[in-house]
Each structure stands twice: as structure tokens, then as C-alpha cells.
Amino acid sequence: MNHEAANKARATVMDSIKQALRNVRATQSAPPQIPGRPKPMDSVKDLTHAFRTRLESVGGQVHLVPDACGARNLLRTLVEENDWQEIAVTDGPLVAQATDELDATTFEGSKDLDRLACCSMGITGVQHAIAETGTLVLFSHAEAHRLTSLLPPVHIALVDQSQIVLDLGEALSIAHKVDGGEPPPLVTFITGPSRTADIELTMVTGVHGPRELIVILIAPDSL
Amino acid sequence: MSSPNRRTSQHNAPIAHLKANDFKNASQAALQDAPLRRALSRATDTFKQRRLGALEEVDDWEALRTHGRAIKDETLSRLDHHLLRFVDQATARGTQVHFAATREEACTWIADLAERLDVKTVVKSKSMTTEEIGLNAALEERDLHPVETDLGEWIIQLADETPSHIIVPAIHKSRESVAKLFEERLGAEPDLDAIRLTQLAREILRGSYLEAELGVSGINFAIAETGSFLVLENEGNARLTTSLPRVHVAIMGIEKLLPRWADLETFLRLLPRSGTGQHLTSYQSIFTGPKRNPEDEGPEEVHVLILDNGRSKILDDDVTRETLACIRCGACLNACPVYAQVGGHAYGSVYPGPIGAILTPQLAGSKEAVPLPGASSLCGACRDVCPVKIDIPRILLHQRNEVTRKLPMHAPFERLAMKAFARMACAPGLWHRSLALARPFLRFAAGSSLPSRALRCMIPPLAAWSKKRSLPGPARHSFRQRYQRKNS
Numbered sequence: 001m002n003h004e005a006a007n008k009a010r011a012t013v014m015d016s017i018k019q020a021l022r023n024v025r026a027t028q029s030a031p032p033q034i035p036g037r038p039k040p041m042d043s044v045k046d047l048t049h050a051f052r053t054r055l056e057s058v059g060g061q062v063h064l065v066p067d068a069c070g071a072r073n074l075l076r077t078l079v080e081e082n083d084w085q086e087i088a089v090t091d092g093p094l095v096a097q098a099t100d101e102l103d104a105t106t107f108e109g110s111k112d113l114d115r116l117a118c119c120s121m122g123i124t125g126v127q128h129a130i131a132e133t134g135t136l137v138l139f140s141h142a143e144a145h146r147l148t149s150l151l152p153p154v155h156i157a158l159v160d161q162s163q164i165v166l167d168l169g170e171a172l173s174i175a176h177k178v179d180g181g182e183p184p185p186l187v188t189f190i191t192g193p194s195r196t197a198d199i200e201l202t203m204v205t206g207v208h209g210p211r212e213l214i215v216i217l218i219a220p221d222s223l
Numbered sequence: 224m225s226s227p228n229r230r231t232s233q234h235n236a237p238i239a240h241l242k243a244n245d246f247k248n249a250s251q252a253a254l255q256d257a258p259l260r261r262a263l264s265r266a267t268d269t270f271k272q273r274r275l276g277a278l279e280e281v282d283d284w285e286a287l288r289t290h291g292r293a294i295k296d297e298t299l300s301r302l303d304h305h306l307l308r309f310v311d312q313a314t315a316r317g318t319q320v321h322f323a324a325t326r327e328e329a330c331t332w333i334a335d336l337a338e339r340l341d342v343k344t345v346v347k348s349k350s351m352t353t354e355e356i357g358l359n360a361a362l363e364e365r366d367l368h369p370v371e372t373d374l375g376e377w378i379i380q381l382a383d384e385t386p387s388h389i390i391v392p393a394i395h396k397s398r399e400s401v402a403k404l405f406e407e408r409l410g411a412e413p414d415l416d417a418i419r420l421t422q423l424a425r426e427i428l429r430g431s432y433l434e435a436e437l438g439v440s441g442i443n444f445a446i447a448e449t450g451s452f453l454v455l456e457n458e459g460n461a462r463l464t465t466s467l468p469r470v471h472v473a474i475m476g477i478e479k480l481l482p483r484w485a486d487l488e489t490f491l492r493l494l495p496r497s498g499t500g501q502h503l504t505s506y507q508s509i510f511t512g513p514k515r516n517p518e519d520e521g522p523e524e525v526h527v528l529i530l531d532n533g534r535s536k537i538l539d540d541d542v543t544r545e546t547l548a549c550i551r552c553g554a555c556l557n558a559c560p561v562y563a564q565v566g567g568h569a570y571g572s573v574y575p576g577p578i579g580a581i582l583t584p585q586l587a588g589s590k591e592a593v594p595l596p597g598a599s600s601l602c603g604a605c606r607d608v609c610p611v612k613i614d615i616p617r618i619l620l621h622q623r624n625e626v627t628r629k630l631p632m633h634a635p636f637e638r639l640a641m642k643a644f645a646r647m648a649c650a651p652g653l654w655h656r657s658l659a660l661a662r663p664f665l666r667f668a669a670g671s672s673l674p675s676r677a678l679r680c681m682i683p684p685l686a687a688w689s690k691k692r693s694l695p696g697p698a699r700h701s702f703r704q705r706y707q708r709k710n711s
Contacts, residue, residue, distance in 0.1 A: 010322040016535035017303045027300040030293035035286035110519045133503045146520040169488045187509040194459040198375035202417035209459025
């Protein structure tokens, strides 16, 4: 469609809408109080517990560790147990700390797509986590985890307890202005592994994204 | 089942593959299809149960529904204003926004873009709007190669069929038939189980994502305030479709808008619970423009195509306007006793079930979908489960009225009979006297010695009615007579 045709389509559609609404009075704005929000939680411990319960209920695995050193040890054990050879990592701050003593090759997932498509596991940080829904919140401007959290069959996410917020509203309101007063190009919410039930409602994980989602949660207040 | 073949595309109808006027034959065929009915009842029962479980967690579900509806009403009443705001805000953040008045315009625009970019393979994530416009057929006609990536959509693309449910498009297919399809079309080993079938889909489609330079997605919600839009899914195919190709095109109907970013909160609590009974689907992606420096990942170009295709006509009608509040969750399909018996293909439209019964005639014109407003028992279950409280039964009645008025072939006898009935029913004295007179005759006709025997009428207009329904003969005494006797 050329430029003229495009303008014409826009004019046609907008005119039809204006015409349709010629006798319609604007209804009032929806009230600002949003119903359905969870009850506030007082402590980091409660938030951690809620997040963990929720994520586990949809098949995510959550491991609590006391500190960065604990995260590093756990990661080393997981890598050994599963015999993961090629591991994609991101530039996230927690990731560098946790992966510096691994018995496997690591590479930056966002820089090498071919390698990323064949590797055994991807490790990323997250920007926030949501207690209400057991959700990981990823901002694309903050860390290059768009594909590292998606292409490998296993996604390990490193989370600090201070990143957990109460509910969807809180996470959305942070995302709204986080990139210099703007939303980032991509906000991703992840709640559990990739799943489908398209064949006779049989639940199968790992259809297009990761088959396993493992969260290593640094949570000194919950141990 | 009548053949839900894709190749029957009608070029001039506003909905692709429309065969809604065939509802009577198609539903009769579906009723004879035992495996289909087993699959349907299992699916709809499962979704209904899961939905109820998911609602229990929400403090005040009713208030949440009311709030969601208020946001939609607010949007629709000033849709022109919100759309222009969306265009301005999206454009300011690097998204290119386009409009299409009809489905042909939309298909042509996407095919032109693919040609301009010189791409052959187009990966698609699930989008009812692209089904409505018949995008795949249009792209194939231009020698392009569209690949559906949602597992259910891919299955029906391989089988050359149309979706039969808004959320689970291949719900009508058994595991055996999918295994057979994969064996025939892909050379898979015979009789694979659901896990192996899914793995095979993963392996094959990975190649398509990496090869495609254009990804097409739908839009669940668009935000006027920031020019952003959100896509929900469980599989991760939408994330891949919108991350790997160089160009991302998202298509939406004009009604998909929300005024504010903060409005997403309410709809993220409403939609997954109503649709699949999940508290949240596995993935939500909120897009605001193409990748920005210094990002390596993500599309270089993002386009949003805004489609009218009859929606502004719906907006123009005070009675039916609320149809546009629909967020395509599919809850009304699962709740509907008619859908549970006949399935999606019987409706002959990409939009089946109660929402399809009201949406299809409005998009395509009532003449193209005469039987659909009648495909309901008016039980009201659809209205009760609707997350935005659309009064579907009210709109169905309104449309039945329209159909009867516009199509005079039903008219003379029915109109006369209804007039006589109305007159009688409005005069209590006449009503009781007529019933008292008719009672012995009706009892005789039904066979008075067998009270369970149903009335069968052989006179032509009523014969057609009583062929499919049983009307029990009346009792010896009416309820009123017995009530009076008891209290006297």
C-alpha cells in the first residue's frame, strides 16, 4: 500500500468511528481504586513465601540460598548433576557473581544466536519478581536476557529477595517509567515453564520455550 | 462433521471461510460425531472447573468484572480519541501504525510489506484477527509461506482446517488424529504420544523462527497512554515470533484498546482466569517500540495494523455496542450448552460459541449468518461467566428480532400465530378459558393414558418444530386448579 492509500485507510476508519460515536456521550473514567488486589504483606519473608508457593504451583522450581556464595555453590552442583556443557549467560550483575567458578563453557547468549540455539541452559537475572503470581519481571533495557531466557531448554533465573514486589499493580507501575520515564521496549512476565495443552488437553512443558524454569532465590531472611 | 476445509474461502465475505448459514446441517452432523462430543465435553468441563478454582482466589470477582467493563465502556465511548492517542504515542516511540478498513486491505498491506522486505517465510503467533481476515490464504496466494507456531494452530494449518475454539483451536482433534497427521505430513513415526508430538513441533518450528524475517502476532491489549501493546501466551511461540525476525507486525481490531498502562492490571487478573483458569499464563510480553540502543536483541521494525472490518458499524448501534468489549477469553464457549454439543465448526465462523453467535452476524451481516442468533437456549450462562459482563442473551434476542423482521419468508404464519398468542396471553380471562378448553384435546392427542407420551403434531408448520422436541401432554388439572382446591 502506498502512502496515499495508507492515509486514506486511516481517514476512512477514523471517520467511521467518529460517525458511529456522534450521539454517544463519553462515559466517566473507570474509578481509580482497582479491585482484586491481594492483601498487603509486612515482611520480606511473607513475600518470598508467597512468590515461591505461587511459582511452584505452576511447575517452576525454587531454591532458596543465603547469599551469592550459596547461589554459586548451588549452580555448580546443578551443572554437575545435569552435565550441562554449554551455558548461555547475560550481562546481569548477579549472573557474573554466580557463574565465575563453573565447570562449563559460558558465553553471552545475546551475542551468538547459533550457539544459543543449541546450548543446554541459559542463566539470567531478573529486574523484579511478583509475590501475587509467582512471576519474574524482565526489562529489556536493563539486561540482555530476551533470548537467553527463551531459547535454551532450561532457564535458570537468579533473584534477590529485595526484588520481590507484592502484586501485578506494583510491578506494572515500576515498568511504566523505568527506562528514563518510559516503559522499556519489552517487558516480559514469566510464570513457570513454557507449556501447552493443545493435544487433548494433555499438559506438556517445553513446547517452544524452556521445559524447566529454575529460580535461585537469595533469601537470607527466609532461611 | 461437515468439512471445515480452509479452501472454501469466500473472497467478498468480511470473515474468511464463513459458512454460518450451514449451521443446521453442520450441527446435526456434529451431533452424530461421538468422538467429537466426548472431546468437547471433556474440554469444556475441564475449563469450567479450572475457571471456578481460579476465581476463588480473587477477593471480589464481581467488582473486578465491573471494573473491567467500566474501563471498556470508557474506551468505547471515546474510541476515536483513544485511538489517535495510541497512534501518537506509538509513533513517538518508533512504532509504525497503519489502518485497514477491510480484511482485503489488511491482507494486502501485510503481503506488500513482506514483498518489500523480500521475505518468503512469515512466522505467526496465535491471532483470531488473522483468522478473521484469512491472512494465511492471502499470503499463500502471493507465493509467501506463512507458518503458524502455536501448536494448536500449526496442527490445523497442517490439516488445512479452521480453528474450533478461540483458546484451544484444535480441541476437535484427538491425539490419534494428530499423530496420523504428523505421520502423513511430516513423516513422523506412527502413533506418537502428546509429548513426542510436541517435541517434534518444537524441533521443526525452531527452524522456521530462525529462517523467518517477518513475525506476525495479534494483540490482547493496546495502551493509548504509551502506545504499547500486550500479548499473552503459554507456549513461548509469541515471544519467539516477536524476538527473532527482523520485523514484527502486530494486528488488532479497533476495540483492543485500553486508555491507561495501569488498566493492564485489571485485565491481567480477568483474562487468564476466564480463559484457561490460570492465575496468569506462562508469558506476557508488553511491547513499546523496536529495540533501542544498546540492545542487541529484538526487532528493528515494529508495525501495528489497526483493523476496522465492520467494527465501527457495531459501535454505531446502541444495543450491540457492548459486543466490542469482548476480550476473547473463550469462557462463554466453555459455559455454553449448545457449544458443548456441536463444537466450533458448526458455527461456520472463526468466532464460534455465544460470542460468535452475536459477533459473526454483526461483522458479516445478518444475511450471512441467519441461524446463529437462534443457536442458543438463552440460558444466560455466557452472560454469567463473561469477564466484562456482556449481555449476550439480550443481543441474541435483538438479533433474532432483526432476522425475523428482515426475512419475510418466516413471516405470515408465525407473525399471525404470535399475534394471537400475545393477545391471549395479555388477557387472563381469555387465557384460562382457552387453556381449559384446549386441555382435553391436548391430553387426547398425547394419549391420555400415558402421561409421559409426548405431543406430536403432524400439521406442517408445527411438525417441523415437534420433530426435534418433545412436548409432554398437559396434566389433568392445571397448577392453579390444584392450588385453589388445596387452599379452599
